[in-house]
Every structure is written in C-alpha cells, then in structure tokens.
Amino acid sequence: MSSATLRALGPPGILLAVTAAGIHNPLVVSLGLSALAGLFTFQAIPVVSGVFVAHGRAGKDLLKVGTPVIPESMGAIAGVIYIIAMFLFIPVPFVKWFRESSFALGDGDLVFPHNKFAQVLGGLLALMSMLFLGFADDVLDIRWRVKIWLPLIASMPLLMVYCVTYGGTDVVVPIPLRPLFDGKLVHLGIFYYAFMAALAIFSTNAINILAGVNGVEAGQSLVIALSIAANDVLQLFRNPSRAEAHLTSLYFVLPFIGVTIGFLAHNWYPARAFPGDTYCYFAGMIFAVVGILGNFSKTVLLFMLPQIFNFVYSCPQLFHIVDCPRHRMPSLDPKTGLLNPTSFLIPASPSLPARLIIRIFSATGLLRITKRDPKTRAPLAANNLTLMNLLLVRIGPMREQNLALAVVVVQAACSALAFVVRYGLVRWVYDVAEDNRA
Amino acid sequence: MSSATLRALGPPGILLAVTAAGIHNPLVVSLGLSALAGLFTFQAIPVVSGVFVAHGRAGKDLLKVGTPVIPESMGAIAGVIYIIAMFLFIPVPFVKWFRESSFALGDGDLVFPHNKFAQVLGGLLALMSMLFLGFADDVLDIRWRVKIWLPLIASMPLLMVYCVTYGGTDVVVPIPLRPLFDGKLVHLGIFYYAFMAALAIFSTNAINILAGVNGVEAGQSLVIALSIAANDVLQLFRNPSRAEAHLTSLYFVLPFIGVTIGFLAHNWYPARAFPGDTYCYFAGMIFAVVGILGNFSKTVLLFMLPQIFNFVYSCPQLFHIVDCPRHRMPSLDPKTGLLNPTSFLIPASPSLPARLIIRIFSATGLLRITKRDPKTRAPLAANNLTLMNLLLVRIGPMREQNLALAVVVVQAACSALAFVVRYGLVRWVYDVAEDNRA
Incomplete structure (x- = not known):
C-alpha cells in the first residue's frame, strides 16, 4: 500500500477499530461514529461540490470582492452523513437485548425497551423530515409565510413520541x-x-x-451543541436518575458535533461551502429533538439566548414596524476589507410605534442613527436590527472572520451564563437544581 | 358564501366530518384521510407547478410533438401530502390508550403497544429517507452506481424494526x-x-x-397498491390472527392510493406533471415497507411480477452483454401519432453470450430483429429489452395512452395471477394458505 493510501485510510481505520472494540459501551461507539462522520463530511464536501454547482446548487459570496460562486446546501451532505451514522448507531444501545433475543412486550426479565427505541425513531423521523424540507426550501425557495410552518409538520411525530413516552405536562412552578x-x-x-x-x-x-x-451558522450551532453535550455529561454525574435521557441526548448531539466540525472546516472564512437552509433547519431541529426527548427544553432555550435576543431584536423589522430592506447583512468595504453595519431608512414622519422603538433602542445603545438630515438633524437611517450589525456598531468595523468569531464568543459567553443560571441561580426559583424537567 | 367557495370547501369538509366521526375506527379515519390526501394532491399540483418550473424542476416530454416542458419531481408533492396524512394518522390507532393514559412498559392491563408504535415510526422513517434521497437524486442527478444503493440506507431502520418486532427469520420450506x-x-x-x-x-x-x-409509473404503482390492499382485506377475513399486520399494511397503503390517484389525474396522457425519481423511489419503498412490516414480502414480490420480468428482461442491456443506448424509451412517429419500439445495435460479430441471448430471446418471441444486412441477412438491430418495447413489438405501434393502459392491464392481469398462485396453487407447495410469513 502506498503511503498516500495509508494516510487516507489510516484515520478512518483506527476510528473504526476503536468503535468496534467499544461495542458494549454505546458512548464509545457514539464518539467513534461521530469522529468518523466528521471525517467523512470533511472529505465528502470537496468531492461533491462540483456536482452541486453543476446542478445550480450554488450561491454568490456577497461579502467577497468579485462575489465568487460557492456550492450551496452543503447541509444536505452533513445531514445525510449524520443520518447514516445514526442509522448505524440505532442498534448499539440495544445490543444486550439482541443477544438475549427477548423482544416480546412483557415476557422475561429483560424486556426490550420498545419505548426507548420509539424515541430514537421519532427523533430521527423529525430530523429526516426537516432535512427534506430544508433541501426542498433551498431548491424551490419556499415563501417565508409558508416555510416557517414546516418545522411544525416535522415535529409532529416527536410530540407524539413525547406524549407516549413521558406524557407528563406538569411543570414545576417557580417559587x-x-x-x-x-x-x-x-x-x-x-x-x-x-x-x-x-x-x-x-x-x-x-x-x-x-x-x-462565513462560518457563523455552523459556528453558533457548534457552541450550542457543545453546551448541550457538556450539560448532558454534567447531569450524568449529578443526576443518575435521569441518566438515560441525557445519554439519548448525547447520542443525538455527538454525531452532529462531528459533522458540524467537518463542515465548518470548509465553511469558515474564506468559505468553500455554504450551509443553505438545509443546514440551519437541520441544526435547529437537532436542538429541539434533544430538548424534547431529553425533557430539558428550558435548558436548551437557555443555550439559545443569542438567537432569542437576535429574534426579539429583529421583530420591529420582521413585523414591518420599521423599514426592512431585503438584505440586512453587513456590507463589505472593498477598500479596507472590513465589514460595516448596514442601515434601514427612517421616513420623515415615522409612526408612533416606530418612534417609540427608535427612541428606546437608541437610549439603550441597541441602535445607532447612521444618517441625519444635515439641516434639521432629524434621523434618516439607523443600523439594521440584527446581532451582527449591533456588534459592528458597538465594536466597530471588522474583518469577516472576526465578526464570525465575535458571534461565536458571544454564544460561548451566553452558554457560560446559562450554566450559572441553570446550576447557580436556579436555587432561588426552584427547590432543587437537579430536576430540570420542562 | 359563494357557490364557488362551497364547491371548493364542500368535499374536503364532508370528508373531514366523516373522518372525525370515525375516530374510534382507525380504518374509517384512514380512508377519510386517504381521500383528503388525494384531493389535496390533485389541487396542489397545478398550484405549485409554476414554482417547480421556475426553479428548474422541469423536463421535456420527449414523446410529444414540440417536446413541451412539464413540471418534474411532482412525487415530492404527493410524498409530502402522504407524510402529513400519516403524521396526522399516527395517534389514531392508539386512541384507546391515550384515553386510558397508561404508557408505562408493563404496568396495568392496557399496556401501550410501543412495539406497534415503533413499527409505524420505522416505516415512516424509511419512507421519509427515500423521499429525501429521491428528491436529491432529481436535483443532483446522482450516478446510477451510487444511487441504486440509496434504498439500502433508507431501509436500515426498517430492518431494525423488523428485528425487534418480529425477529423471526425462519422460513417455511416448500413441500x-x-x-x-x-x-x-x-x-x-x-x-x-x-x-x-x-x-x-x-x-x-x-x-x-x-x-x-405518461402515467405508466403511477399507473403500475396504483395497481400494485390496490392489489396489496385487496390482499389485506382478504386476509382480515381469512386470517384474524394476522389482522394487526394487515391493518398496519392498509394504514400505509391507503393514503398512498389516495395521493397516487390525485397525482395520476395530472400525470395521465397528456401529462401536466412528471413523477421524477422522487415518486418512483417513494412508491417502491411503500411496497417494501408494507411487505416487511406486514411480514408478507413474498406476496408483495408476487404483485410485482411485471417489474421482475422487466428487470430480468433488461439485464442483458443493463449489464452491457448487448448494446445499451442511453434512452430505451419507445419513440414517437409524428406522422401517425403512434409510438414505435426502439432498437439497439448488434455488432458484426457479437460475443458468445450476446449471440446466445439474441438466439434464445428470438426463439421465445421476446426479441424481434428490426434491421438486417440486405445482403447477408445478418441481424443489425433488435428491439430494446423493456416490457414496453416488447408490448409494441407484439401488439404493434399504438398511441401513448394505449401503451400506458397496456402496461396497467398487464399489471392487473399479473395481480389476478398472483392471487391464484397465492390462494390456489399454494396448497401444492405449503400445508396451509393462511400463514404467508416471508
């Protein structure tokens, strides 16, 4: 065998051997498969890029000089490799039942946990549905008012699984x-x-x-996924009675971390692959699936504080209380190579809600007037209401890779805050920190 | 309300009312949802056709004068509506357990059948995977040698479900x-x-x-699906011990019959919608799912005799023993408006296997030499080895809609034969006709 072949086959071979050796410890297998999934994603993306571009699955990188064409919807590759890894993994946590072969409901000591099995299938069904709907959206460009409802369809089997495996809808009231x-x-x-x-x-x-x-979608998703995994590991030690739920969460989130790292290597500045709605939807559904199946959806929401902030902050534009241009992305200054915040226009006499929002956001430092009438000093434009524009307004223009890094740092800081809230402050609002149901 | 609105909302309203009224009989709900799914498919296809064409999901109808452009991959619409109908249907067979709320494994008299539930989820997961892979194939034009393996990925959760819910791999040996x-x-x-x-x-x-x-993919699928449904109904009466398996099969196959009829109304000659690989893969996976989950895969194969014949008959071309042109479809004679069989070329000195195949197929009437050397009378071309070319060779040139009808008639005749074999001749090879496992 040539040394090139050895180098190409070596790492997957070693990973495969480790994975196989750990067959009786599902977590070892999951880690091995996750690393393999990441490696395959990393290797597959350059191979399929040409096919994607040739069939129109490509987009222009608007923040580069010359707006180069980049293969789009690469989330489909990450998603398919994730799904294959999960399909291969499905039997692993059930290995001891396979050896005993007692699948009947209720006979023998070692009853096959059909309910656990249904949970895994329900989660994968929601993910697979979202992968399809995301890809269909990339291809067909479904309208906003239609597509925000697609996750509702995809999550239906998940809610059904929740109903028959937990069923509880009792929530602990804060003190x-x-x-x-x-x-x-x-x-x-x-x-x-x-x-x-x-x-x-x-x-x-x-x-x-x-x-x-470049890199911001996969970067934030990676931080959220790592936070969920860290919380799972913490709970495995602190709260053994909920170990199964957090193991299930780990099984879903580890391969996602793998494929996200594999994808991010091509998506980080300067990007050679775009995620597409396929990746964004898929990532979001991963978080919903682990939150719902693991019964810790409040904790998942805590890890998504920057997304919640970005959504609430965007609402005045999304609901057209103030002007909303077609693109709200930062813009590239070709002379400096730095990204600048973009602006929306303020009419001569804004509506009362618009005036209120502009005043409140200005007072709290969330909005900067970017253009004023030279005579009357009346505001004519202000920065678009997105987290990234806000970062550029507060910190100043920066390079694209630094802006992506800034978002990742904000995400990580919020996760740190979330851990403090979840394990520190929670004592003030609940009796115990351990039972984090709902 | 205007009479137009009434006409538009009337049929779905009535169907919805019937469906809701039958909530305690899952079969009634399934029939109602199937009719609704068919109606929505019928109404949705013209609405979304423009979007599909605008985003490049369109193909030329090569068998029409002027080769008009027709929206392609419409199986995605049929498939999504099928999946939504199934997601809505999932809870219905489990209604009595929901009212009792006993979801725990093994406590109480009325234990929730998590194994049945896992079967439904596993089947839907296989179907959803195939829907995605089919659509991805339509968009990206995946190579043959890669794409024939895609169903293997999609069927993995199904085999796993089979393993934990039946597990048996014992087969009755023919006498x-x-x-x-x-x-x-x-x-x-x-x-x-x-x-x-x-x-x-x-x-x-x-x-x-x-x-x-036009219409041949959905036409044959409709006959196979109707045959499976008829067999299920027959088994419900003859073999009550296997009622649950055949009810599950009906729940999967009835909405498919619905969406197929809705689609066929636009796909029959002259087609205004094409199925794409999306529909073909999805339909095939439906048959595999009901065969595997219902544990009657041999019977399903019996209903696919024309497909088995067409595949075996095609093998000499698919495996390049004889020449295989890029398109083997019949061709349109614009003067007569009739379809004619197309031919493959025979080299001056064919290989031994090629000579054998040409001789055997000619002798059995499966092949007609379409061109001979005027001097030596050596064969130069023969009809392409597909069922449709064979029908055109044996019956003579015919209109496109008549060829589609001929395939549907062959399919129906084979189904009739399958019922005779399954319930008549089976006595000669097995002890009883009732246990049709595997």
Missing part, C-alpha cells in the same frame, strides 16, 4: 410565582405541546436568521 | 424441497435480512426502470 397557583405543579396539558411545537418552530428558524457571514 | 432440509422450517438468519434489503433495493428501482411514458 416566586407559587402564591398565584395551587401547589408546586401546574398541569399545562395541550399548552405544553403548543410550547414544544413553538420550540421546534423557533429553533429551526433561529439559526437561519443569525446567518449570512 | 417439494423438504427432503433437502431438516424439517419444515429453515432458519435464514442474516440472509433473511439480506433478502429484505434486496427487496427494498429492487422495489425502489423497479418502478424507476418501467418508466418514461
């Missing part, structure tokens, strides 16, 4: 609010399902609107 | 072969899983190679 309710628990019923559906809709779209700069 | 084996049953083990994977690969690709004429 300060308890005088308002009868007792510690409040039964949310159908509203809890509405909350979970809303989580799926929010998290799939949230990554998609904090986007547009 | 004439019993002297060769020890006893009535033979344990196939891993080979049985290989057989099921092969079934998935075969059935997904089988529809795709009996294709190319």
Whole structure:
C-alpha cells in the first residue's frame, strides 16, 4: 500500500477499530461514529461540490470582492452523513437485548425497551423530515409565510413520541410565582405541546436568521451543541436518575458535533461551502429533538439566548414596524476589507410605534442613527436590527472572520451564563437544581 | 358564501366530518384521510407547478410533438401530502390508550403497544429517507452506481424494526424441497435480512426502470397498491390472527392510493406533471415497507411480477452483454401519432453470450430483429429489452395512452395471477394458505 493510501485510510481505520472494540459501551461507539462522520463530511464536501454547482446548487459570496460562486446546501451532505451514522448507531444501545433475543412486550426479565427505541425513531423521523424540507426550501425557495410552518409538520411525530413516552405536562412552578397557583405543579396539558411545537418552530428558524457571514451558522450551532453535550455529561454525574435521557441526548448531539466540525472546516472564512437552509433547519431541529426527548427544553432555550435576543431584536423589522430592506447583512468595504453595519431608512414622519422603538433602542445603545438630515438633524437611517450589525456598531468595523468569531464568543459567553443560571441561580426559583424537567 | 367557495370547501369538509366521526375506527379515519390526501394532491399540483418550473424542476416530454416542458419531481408533492396524512394518522390507532393514559412498559392491563408504535415510526422513517434521497437524486442527478444503493440506507431502520418486532427469520420450506432440509422450517438468519434489503433495493428501482411514458409509473404503482390492499382485506377475513399486520399494511397503503390517484389525474396522457425519481423511489419503498412490516414480502414480490420480468428482461442491456443506448424509451412517429419500439445495435460479430441471448430471446418471441444486412441477412438491430418495447413489438405501434393502459392491464392481469398462485396453487407447495410469513 502506498503511503498516500495509508494516510487516507489510516484515520478512518483506527476510528473504526476503536468503535468496534467499544461495542458494549454505546458512548464509545457514539464518539467513534461521530469522529468518523466528521471525517467523512470533511472529505465528502470537496468531492461533491462540483456536482452541486453543476446542478445550480450554488450561491454568490456577497461579502467577497468579485462575489465568487460557492456550492450551496452543503447541509444536505452533513445531514445525510449524520443520518447514516445514526442509522448505524440505532442498534448499539440495544445490543444486550439482541443477544438475549427477548423482544416480546412483557415476557422475561429483560424486556426490550420498545419505548426507548420509539424515541430514537421519532427523533430521527423529525430530523429526516426537516432535512427534506430544508433541501426542498433551498431548491424551490419556499415563501417565508409558508416555510416557517414546516418545522411544525416535522415535529409532529416527536410530540407524539413525547406524549407516549413521558406524557407528563406538569411543570414545576417557580417559587416566586407559587402564591398565584395551587401547589408546586401546574398541569399545562395541550399548552405544553403548543410550547414544544413553538420550540421546534423557533429553533429551526433561529439559526437561519443569525446567518449570512462565513462560518457563523455552523459556528453558533457548534457552541450550542457543545453546551448541550457538556450539560448532558454534567447531569450524568449529578443526576443518575435521569441518566438515560441525557445519554439519548448525547447520542443525538455527538454525531452532529462531528459533522458540524467537518463542515465548518470548509465553511469558515474564506468559505468553500455554504450551509443553505438545509443546514440551519437541520441544526435547529437537532436542538429541539434533544430538548424534547431529553425533557430539558428550558435548558436548551437557555443555550439559545443569542438567537432569542437576535429574534426579539429583529421583530420591529420582521413585523414591518420599521423599514426592512431585503438584505440586512453587513456590507463589505472593498477598500479596507472590513465589514460595516448596514442601515434601514427612517421616513420623515415615522409612526408612533416606530418612534417609540427608535427612541428606546437608541437610549439603550441597541441602535445607532447612521444618517441625519444635515439641516434639521432629524434621523434618516439607523443600523439594521440584527446581532451582527449591533456588534459592528458597538465594536466597530471588522474583518469577516472576526465578526464570525465575535458571534461565536458571544454564544460561548451566553452558554457560560446559562450554566450559572441553570446550576447557580436556579436555587432561588426552584427547590432543587437537579430536576430540570420542562 | 359563494357557490364557488362551497364547491371548493364542500368535499374536503364532508370528508373531514366523516373522518372525525370515525375516530374510534382507525380504518374509517384512514380512508377519510386517504381521500383528503388525494384531493389535496390533485389541487396542489397545478398550484405549485409554476414554482417547480421556475426553479428548474422541469423536463421535456420527449414523446410529444414540440417536446413541451412539464413540471418534474411532482412525487415530492404527493410524498409530502402522504407524510402529513400519516403524521396526522399516527395517534389514531392508539386512541384507546391515550384515553386510558397508561404508557408505562408493563404496568396495568392496557399496556401501550410501543412495539406497534415503533413499527409505524420505522416505516415512516424509511419512507421519509427515500423521499429525501429521491428528491436529491432529481436535483443532483446522482450516478446510477451510487444511487441504486440509496434504498439500502433508507431501509436500515426498517430492518431494525423488523428485528425487534418480529425477529423471526425462519422460513417455511416448500413441500417439494423438504427432503433437502431438516424439517419444515429453515432458519435464514442474516440472509433473511439480506433478502429484505434486496427487496427494498429492487422495489425502489423497479418502478424507476418501467418508466418514461405518461402515467405508466403511477399507473403500475396504483395497481400494485390496490392489489396489496385487496390482499389485506382478504386476509382480515381469512386470517384474524394476522389482522394487526394487515391493518398496519392498509394504514400505509391507503393514503398512498389516495395521493397516487390525485397525482395520476395530472400525470395521465397528456401529462401536466412528471413523477421524477422522487415518486418512483417513494412508491417502491411503500411496497417494501408494507411487505416487511406486514411480514408478507413474498406476496408483495408476487404483485410485482411485471417489474421482475422487466428487470430480468433488461439485464442483458443493463449489464452491457448487448448494446445499451442511453434512452430505451419507445419513440414517437409524428406522422401517425403512434409510438414505435426502439432498437439497439448488434455488432458484426457479437460475443458468445450476446449471440446466445439474441438466439434464445428470438426463439421465445421476446426479441424481434428490426434491421438486417440486405445482403447477408445478418441481424443489425433488435428491439430494446423493456416490457414496453416488447408490448409494441407484439401488439404493434399504438398511441401513448394505449401503451400506458397496456402496461396497467398487464399489471392487473399479473395481480389476478398472483392471487391464484397465492390462494390456489399454494396448497401444492405449503400445508396451509393462511400463514404467508416471508
């Protein structure tokens, strides 16, 4: 064998051997498969890029001089490799039952956990649906008002699985609010399902609107996924009674970390591959799936603070209270090579809600007037209401890779804050930090 | 309300009311949802056609004068509506457990059938995977040698579900072969899983190679699906011990019949919508899913006799024993408006296997020499080896809609034959006709 072949086959071979050797420890297998999935994603993207571009799956990189054409929808490759890794992994946590061959419901000591199995299938079904809908959106450019509902369809089997495997919709009432309710628990019923559906809709779209700069979609997703994995590991030690839920979460999130790293290597500045809606939707659905199946959706939302901020901050534009230009991405100054914030126009006499928002956001440092009438000093334009424009306004113009890094740092800082809230401050609002249901 | 609105909303409203009224009879709900799914497919296709064409999802109809451009990959619409109908249907067979709320494994009298639930999820996961891979193939034009393996990926969760819900790989040995084996049953083990994977690969690709004429893909699929449904109903009466398996099969196949009729209304001659690989793969996976989940894959194969014939008949061309032109579809004679068989070229001195095949096929009427050397009378060309070319050779040139009808009639005749074999002749090879496992 030539040394080139050895170098090409060596790492996957070693990983495969480690994975196979760990067959009786699902976590070892999951780690091995995740590393393999990352490696294959990294190797597959350059191979398929030409095919994607040839079939029109390509977009212009607007923040580069000459706007080069970059293969688009590469989330489809990351997603397919993730799904294959998961399909291969499905049997692993159930190996001991396979050896005993007792699959019947209720006979023998070692009853096959069909409910756990259904959870994994339900999660994968939601992910597979979102992968298809994301790719269909990339190809067909589905309208906004239609596509924000797609995750609702994809999350239906997940809610059903939640219903038959947990079923509980009781939520622990925070201590300060308890005088308002009868007792510690409040039964949310159908509203809890509405909350979970809303989580799926929010998290799939949230990554998609904090986007547009090389590496930023995969970068933020990587930090969220790592935070979820860290929380799972922490819970495995602190809260053994919930070990199974957090193991399931790890099994879903580790291969995602793998394929995201493999993809990010091509997507980081200067990008040679774009994620497409396919990746953003898929990443968002991963977070919804682990939150719902692991029964810790509140914690997942805590890890998405920058996305929540970005969404709330964007609302005045998304709901057209103030002007919303077609693109709100930062713009490149070809002379300096730095990104600058972009602006929306303020009409001569803005509506009352628009005036209020501009005044409040200006006072809190969330908005900078970028253009004024030279005579009257009346505001004519202000920065677009996105986290990235805000970072450029507060820190000043910077290179594209630094802006992506800034978003990743903000995301990581928010995760650190989330851990403090989750394990520190929680004592003030709940009796114990361990039971983080819902 | 205007009478137009009434006409538009009336049928879905009535269907919805019937469906809701039948909530305690899953079969009634399934029938209602299937009719609704068909209606929505019928109404959705003209609405989305423009979007598909605008984004390059279109193909030329080569068998029409002027080769008009027709929206392609419409199987994606049929598939998505099927999946939504199934997602809505998932809870229905489990309604009585929801009312009792006993989801725990093994407590109480009414234990939630997590294994049944996992079957439905596994089937849908295989279908959703195939829908994505089919659409990706339409968009990216994946190479043949790669794409014939895609169904293997998609069927992995299905085999896993089979393993944990049936697990049995014992096959009843036909009476004439019993002297060769020890006893009535033979344990196939891993080979049985290989057989099921092969079934998935075969059935997904089988529809795709009996294709190319308006209405022929959906027409043959409709006959197969109706045959499976008829067999299910027959078994419900004859074999109550297997009722659950055949009900599951009906739940999967009825909405498929619905969306196929809705699609066929636009796909029949002259077509205003093309199925794409998306539809062909999806249809094939439906048959594999019901065969595997219902544990009657041999019966499903019986209903696919024309596809098996077409595949075996095509093999000499597919494996390049004889020449295989890029397109093997019949061709249109613009003067007569009739379709004629197309031919492959025979070299001056064909290889021994090629000579053998040409001689055997000629002798059995499966091949007609379409061109001979005027002097030596040596064969120069013969009809392409597809069922449709064979029909044109045997019956003579005909209109496109008549050729599609001929294929549908052949399919229906084979289904009739399959029922005779399955319920009549089976007595000669097995002890009973009822247990049709595997």
